Amino acid sequence: MKIEEAMVYLLATSQHGMKTEQIARELELRGLVQRRQGQPLDGKVIAAIVYKHPEIFCFNEGRVRLLM
Numbered sequence: 036m037k038i039e040e041a042m043v044y045l046l047a048t049s050q051h052g053m054k055t056e057q058i059a060r061e062l063e064l065r066g067l068v069q070r071r072q073g074q075p076l077d078g079k080v081i082a083a084i085v086y087k088h089p090e091i092f093c094f095n096e097g098r099v100r101l102l103m
Contacts, residue, residue: 038076039084041067043091043101052098055081 036044041062046053053061055078062068063076070076085092085099093102 036067038062038068038080039088039091042081042084042099043103046092046099046101052095052100054078054098055085058099 042058044067045058045061045065058081059076059078068076081099085094091102092099094100
């Protein structure tokens with residue numbers, strides 16, 4: 036599963052959005068995403084994805100939220 040898809044799945048169950056570090060931690064805890072070189076996810080990776088996909092995600096009050 037791509038990180039973007041996993042983020043949509045995770046945020047769809049979150050009523051109030053999530054901070055980037057929370058998203059990274061939850062994706063790894065749930066085993067939804069594995070990065071190639073085994074590097075851990077962090078908030079910077081999540082923020083980059085949010086900025087790359089403004090049609091899906093946005094920042095609102097310091098939290099990532101779905102636009103869909």
